[in-house]
Amino acid sequence: QTEIKIKEEGFWRFSKLAIPVHKDPGKDFFGVSLPLLESISKALEFPVASMLPMEAFTVVRKSFDARKLLKEPQFVYTVDMDVKKLLNLEPRAWDFISRLEPKLGSIEYMPSRKVLADLISILHNLVDNQHGTKQEEARDGIHNKSFNRSLFSKRPKVAVVGSGPSGLFASLVLSELGADVTLIERGQAVEQRGHDIGALVVRRALQPESNFCFGEGGAGTWSDGKLVTRIGRNSDSVLTVMKTLVHFGAPPEILLDGKPHLGTDRLIGILRNFRQHLVQLGVDIKFGTRLNDLIVENKQIIGIKVSNARDESRSNSQSLSYDAVVLAVGHSARDVYQMLLQHNVDMVPKDFAVGLRIEHPQELINKIQYSSLAAEVQLGRGKVPVADYKVVKYVNEGDEIVNSCLEDRSRSCYSFCMCPGGQVVLTSTNSSELCINGMSFSRRSSRWANAAIVVTVSTNDFAPFSGHGPLCGVEFQRHYERKAAMVGGGNFVVPAQTVTDFLDNKLSVTSLPQSSYRLGVRPSNLHELLPTHITKALQHSIAVFDKELPGYICKDALLHGVETRTSSPIRIVRNTDSYESTSVIGLYPVGEGAGHAGGIISAAVDGIYCGFALAKNLNLFEGDI
Numbered sequence: 001q002t003e004i005k006i007k008e009e010g011f012w013r014f015s016k017l018a019i020p021v022h023k024d025p026g027k028d029f030f031g032v033s034l035p036l037l038e039s040i041s042k043a044l045e046f047p048v049a050s051m052l053p054m055e056a057f058t059v060v061r062k063s064f065d066a067r068k069l070l071k072e073p074q075f076v077y078t079v080d081m082d083v084k085k086l087l088n089l090e091p092r093a094w095d096f097i098s099r100l101e102p103k104l105g106s107i108e109y110m111p112s113r114k115v116l117a118d119l120i121s122i123l124h125n126l127v128d129n130q131h132g133t134k135q136e137e138a139r140d141g142i143h144n145k146s147f148n149r150s151l152f153s154k155r156p157k158v159a160v161v162g163s164g165p166s167g168l169f170a171s172l173v174l175s176e177l178g179a180d181v182t183l184i185e186r187g188q189a190v191e192q193r194g195h196d197i198g199a200l201v202v203r204r205a206l207q208p209e210s211n212f213c214f215g216e217g218g219a220g221t222w223s224d225g226k227l228v229t230r231i232g233r234n235s236d237s238v239l240t241v242m243k244t245l246v247h248f249g250a251p252p253e254i255l256l257d258g259k260p261h262l263g264t265d266r267l268i269g270i271l272r273n274f275r276q277h278l279v280q281l282g283v284d285i286k287f288g289t290r291l292n293d294l295i296v297e298n299k300q301i302i303g304i305k306v307s308n309a310r311d312e313s314r315s316n317s318q319s320l321s322y323d324a325v326v327l328a329v330g331h332s333a334r335d336v337y338q339m340l341l342q343h344n345v346d347m348v349p350k351d352f353a354v355g356l357r358i359e360h361p362q363e364l365i366n367k368i369q370y371s372s373l374a375a376e377v378q379l380g381r382g383k384v385p386v387a388d389y390k391v392v393k394y395v396n397e398g399d400e401i402v403n404s405c406l407e408d409r410s411r412s413c414y415s416f417c418m419c420p421g422g423q424v425v426l427t428s429t430n431s432s433e434l435c436i437n438g439m440s441f442s443r444r445s446s447r448w449a450n451a452a453i454v455v456t457v458s459t460n461d462f463a464p465f466s467g468h469g470p471l472c473g474v475e476f477q478r479h480y481e482r483k484a485a486m487v488g489g490g491n492f493v494v495p496a497q498t499v500t501d502f503l504d505n506k507l508s509v510t511s512l513p514q515s516s517y518r519l520g521v522r523p524s525n526l527h528e529l530l531p532t533h534i535t536k537a538l539q540h541s542i543a544v545f546d547k548e549l550p551g552y553i554c555k556d557a558l559l560h561g562v563e564t565r566t567s568s569p570i571r572i573v574r575n576t577d578s579y580e581s582t583s584v585i586g587l588y589p590v591g592e593g594a595g596h597a598g599g600i601i602s603a604a605v606d607g608i609y610c611g612f613a614l615a616k617n618l619n620l621f622e623g624d625i
């Protein structure tokens with residue numbers, strides 16, 4: 001049922017405008033089509049759709065809805081209407097507008113954060129005015145509004161460690177606000193990182209410092225590039241990140257798409273532009289440089305020790321002085337966690353989830369989700385998006401099978417990081433551990449659909465590793481990653497089992513179905529890889545998922561082990577407002593590795609807020625955050 005609300009003076013917002021697939025121009029069209037005008041005219045009770053001027057309408061969001069309860073899958077639009085423009089171009093609409101208006105409610109907005117609006121303006125101005133003076137003027141104009149220029153003569157020195165989304169966005173904000181920023185990244189720039197990942201996939205040569213987790217753009221670069229987030233799709237901060245990505249080359253449709261995604265191929269170009277912009281701002285970017293230690297005096301950061309990332313001995317560390325350090329190292333930098341422990345930095349174990357990665361032929365998922373419409377997918381070039389899915393099973397008291405094998409009753413089993421048209425990839429950072437994840441290219445045109453199926457774990461599960469203090473969750477991960485490497489037999493071969501055999505708890509004896517994982521799979525019994533209560537919860541939940549997605553359990557579905565790095569196993573404790581560590585002055589833990597974000601967008605948003613908070617602490621910025 002279409003909803004109409006007054007968005008602001010002179011603008012109405014239509015939501016839930018549904019167009020059946022057969023009438024819609026398709027997933028790649030974000031303009032105003034005649035079928036969309038028909039749907040709007042119906043909502044306005046205006047008799048002739050073709051008389052409504054297209055210019056009066058703007059598409060704000062377009063999503064695809066293929067729920068089974070619908071007669072036919074449909075595209076669902078949110079559209080804004082400029083009332084003045086409509087009445088100028090079609091005065092006969094007046095009667096219909098005036099009849100409806102008194103019945104309409106208004107959209108309630110969260111108050112906008114001024115700092116973020118300013119950041120967007122800075123970026124707009126810089127990108128629109130490519131030439132020196134204009135660029136400077138544009139930035140000066142903004143700075144004069146909210147930023148403390150008197151302090152610019154002595155610029156505070158900030159080290160941002162890690163060039164994932166959180167580190168990049170923190171660097172952007174801090175350098176825009178006048179800090180002297182050094183961005184330190186143990187991995188390589190995307191060009192060299194691409195070669196290193198190629199060598200891993202083709203020759204099994206894992207570079208411990210440049211791989212799927214480490215390098216420019218962080219863990220999100222060789223990923224599916226899904227930009228969905230649970231922190232509020234329409235919030236200013238999320239929009240700021242999205243708009244910034246568009247400035248750096250992402251397709252503008254990500255602002256409209258209900259489930260935006262980029263894909264690795266696009267992310268690489270965006271990151272190059274991002275880098276160029278930071279360099280223009282004066283950011284000193286040091287790739288292949290690893291943070292080895294913090295230099296702390298009287299509980300205050302005074303600098304860091306770094307070395308060439310390839311120097312395993314760490315004996316040639318160089319000391320560098322900084323006023324503050326933003327720690328944006330992601331959740332695979334276990335050496336950094338260990339180092340923080342030695343400095344008594346406040347950290348606590350955090351819940352996360354572990355499990356397996358399931359892979360199906362994409363065609364099968366298309367059929368399950370779309371039935372006869374599956375033919376329209378055409379390897380990502382068709383009218384409808386490549387099908388995805390999201391499943392969740394709460395393990396609750398009424399659930400006999402699971403209750404019998406779980407000590408606590410608050411777990412859930414769910415699909416995570418689903419990659420339609422993607423491939424399973426190795427996310428280990430050293431050869432004695434084995435863990436996997438999924439990635440895709442922008443078209444999502446591979447023959448496979450993969451997703452993690454994971455079960456939540458918490459401190460109860462980490463009890464056998466309690467000797468490691470706050471790092472007990474890290475040890476839990478490591479234990480099962482080592483087990484997976486052993487069961488796989490080495491060389492990054494992944495233990496795998498057909499879903500049907502996993503449900504029967506028996507080793508697959510016939511040959512396994514093909515996998516997208518390039519380094520090979522080995523028939524195994526995955527029940528041996530993870531604690532029994534987890535494999536039982538997986539077994540039970542997969543059976544339930546098959547009821548929701550009939551055909552999910554099939555001979556071609558293959559499980560791969562193990563998926564362990566779904567989010568950070570620790571939280572580095574920080575002050576809520578200042579973003580500063582509660583134990584070390586001048587240390588700013590940020591992003592996923594610090595346990596304050598999960599996913600590309602939320603990590604970027606955390607980086608933005610941390611950037612503003614630190615700038616405020618350094619007297620570079622006076623506004624509210």
Ligand code: FAD
Binds near residue numbers: 184215438439592
């Ligand atoms: P990271 O991106 O992990 O970046 C941390 C950076 O710090 C790394 O580049 C690392 O090299 C560097 N670093 C670490 N230690 C040091 C040190 N000592 N010295 C110097 N540098 C250091 N999320 C989504 O939202 N959508 C997806 O589709 C998606 N797909 C994914 C696919 C894969 C294969 C993986 C691995 C992750 C995926 N994620 C996805 C998760 C997402 O990538 C992360 O949530 C996000 O990148 C976290 O950002 P971050 O900045 O906190 O840390």
